[in-house]
Amino acid sequence: xxxxxxxxxxxxxxxxxxxxxxxxxxxxxxxxxxxxxxxxxxxxxxxxxxxxxxxxxxxxxxxxxxxxxxxxxxxxxxxxxxxxxxxxxxxxxxxxxxxxxxxxxxxxxxxxxxxxxxxxxxxxxxxxxxxxxxxxxxxxxxxxxxxxxxxxxxxxxxxxxxxxxxxxxxxxxxxxxxxxxxxxxxxxxxxxxxxxxxxxxxxxxxxxxxxxxxxxxxxxxxxxxxxxxxxxxxxxxxxxxxxxxxxxxxxxxxxxxxxxxxxxxxxxxxxxxxxxxxxxxxxxxxxxxxxxxxxxxxxxxxxxxxxxxxxxxxxxxxxxxxxxxxxxxxxxxxxxxxxxxxxxxxxxxxxxxxxxxxxxxxxxxxxx
Amino acid sequence: xxxxxxxxxxxxxxxxxxxxxxxxxxxxxxxxxxxxxxxxxxxxxxxxxxxxxxxxxxxxxxxxxxxxxxxxxxxxxxxxxxxxxxxxxxxxxxxxxxxxxxxxxxxxxxxxxxxxxxxxxxxxxxxxxxxxxxxxxxxxxxxxxxxxxxxxxxxxxxxxxxxxxxxxxxxxxxxxxxxxxxxxxxxxxxxxxxxxxxxxxxxxxx
Numbered sequence: 001x002x003x004x005x006x007x008x009x010x011x012x013x014x015x016x017x018x019x020x021x022x023x024x025x026x027x028x029x030x031x032x033x034x035x036x037x038x039x040x041x042x043x044x045x046x047x048x049x050x051x052x053x054x055x056x057x058x059x060x061x062x063x064x065x066x067x068x069x070x071x072x073x074x075x076x077x078x079x080x081x082x083x084x085x086x087x088x089x090x091x092x093x094x095x096x097x098x099x100x101x102x103x104x105x106x107x108x109x110x111x112x113x114x115x116x117x118x119x120x121x122x123x124x125x126x127x128x129x130x131x132x133x134x135x136x137x138x139x140x141x142x143x144x145x146x147x148x149x150x151x152x153x154x155x156x157x158x159x160x161x162x163x164x165x166x167x168x169x170x171x172x173x174x175x176x177x178x179x180x181x182x183x184x185x186x187x188x189x190x191x192x193x194x195x196x197x198x199x200x201x202x203x204x205x206x207x208x209x210x211x212x213x214x215x216x217x218x219x220x221x222x223x224x225x226x227x228x229x230x231x232x233x234x235x236x237x238x239x240x241x242x243x244x245x246x247x248x249x250x251x252x253x254x255x256x257x258x259x260x261x262x263x264x265x266x267x268x269x270x271x272x273x274x275x276x277x278x279x280x281x282x283x284x285x286x287x288x289x290x291x292x293x294x295x296x297x298x299x300x301x302x303x304x305x306x307x308x309x310x311x312x313x314x315x316x317x318x319x320x321x322x323x324x325x326x327x328x329x330x331x332x333x334x335x336x337x338x339x340x341x342x343x344x345x346x347x348x349x350x351x352x353x354x355x356x357x358x359x360x361x362x363x364x365x366x367x368x
Numbered sequence: 369x370x371x372x373x374x375x376x377x378x379x380x381x382x383x384x385x386x387x388x389x390x391x392x393x394x395x396x397x398x399x400x401x402x403x404x405x406x407x408x409x410x411x412x413x414x415x416x417x418x419x420x421x422x423x424x425x426x427x428x429x430x431x432x433x434x435x436x437x438x439x440x441x442x443x444x445x446x447x448x449x450x451x452x453x454x455x456x457x458x459x460x461x462x463x464x465x466x467x468x469x470x471x472x473x474x475x476x477x478x479x480x481x482x483x484x485x486x487x488x489x490x491x492x493x494x495x496x497x498x499x500x501x502x503x504x505x506x507x508x509x510x511x512x513x514x515x516x517x518x519x520x521x522x523x524x525x526x527x528x529x530x531x532x533x534x535x536x537x538x539x540x541x542x543x544x545x546x547x548x549x550x551x552x553x554x555x556x557x558x559x560x561x562x563x564x565x566x567x568x569x570x571x572x573x574x
Contacts (some may be wrong), residue, residue: 062449063445064449064450073449250406254551291475292476342445344445344530345507346473347531368475368506
């Protein structure tokens, strides 16, 4: 018979404790202590303390946001285009709505950076990009080119991107961000409603530095000033990473265009018509791609308005076949900014503004 | 050693060998929901370490929303929020084959899933499979397997935005010590057989 191996009492005690810990861990697995409450309110007001109205841009802070203070993944930012007197092009605020529904003013600009538009995006390192299109008195007669400002994750102004060729009335934005853990590259697409140009700004970033280059990706989109809508032209953008195509919603001719080689081209590309729908498109202002490839368009009713189809969000197949629509306000002119964020396996977060009621609504939806 | 003892010896060796070749299943059912890569599971003494370039949190354990993948599954996106990730599985022992169930996050055409096997960092080979849509379920599901030369690491990837895996059946290569044991047993049988024949011949000659 082999002798038993004798261990010192201390080793026995350590072994025993380890065994107890192991068994405890096995029998009673660690339980999450994170509550699901409070739930994000479905709808919140977008009117800040200074009285700004007319929410335009909406963006959901990406899940890939690096750890840090200020903005957090899942927060929603909303930009206001009008001031408290409802004068277009004079709004100065971006609101932050946290996942618990808390609303605060994230950023307040000063003249001439007024009239914050739907050209709003957030990179995974926390940088916030916001376009503006200012007016002196709220009329189309006094519109100015504006600029594309860069803010940090606390809402502090850091600088501006682009030049006169690439930024002239920034109106819509799409972001293709390949970054992770505070470093990476992002392709930022910007539609310019005063020049009919769609630009791409390539941003490289690390926790210590940011670099950017820009180019005109496509030009020639129809655009015009409008006494009611202020401006019409290339508006909402959505980037299809599977096909490397940028989709452009055009509010002048109620059409969706596509630009090939969007993230990789080093020259100006030719945009082609994907589809035109005068029945269901009414001044499309924002555009997003759902997890199943369908397109979701927000009608501004800035052109081709139909009182029987007010403030519609319209769903199309990837090829442009109409599927369904949903009014988000009983009157025309309510739908503007629209954003989605993929949660995974067809489930996504969706956020939109009602320009009439000055509200932000969020929903979780499942693409079929 | 009598013939019957030799047979018992060989049968025992064969049983040991069979046990060594039985598949070990990693099905994540023992993992807490929300367990995210990088983590290690150990089943029957075989450990598998799951990781990705998106760690911490590239892939996560969650309840199945599939048909053939049951209980808990491992898929992306995890807490890191990243899509289009590859899953790396490092095993503590060499394997001779591996098979698993998978699903890809496709709504239209199913994307292929690729399994690439390595011995340390040396490429051993790869396999590719495409899932099929199953009535009543949203995403294509399928099975993939690989076998051949020994390997101790696999990388699973897909052109789909996300994918999930379950029921990873790993078969370890037989323990090297079993081969000599079998050889000794077979040799003993041969010797015994020869002796028996020799005795029989002598008896017939007498």
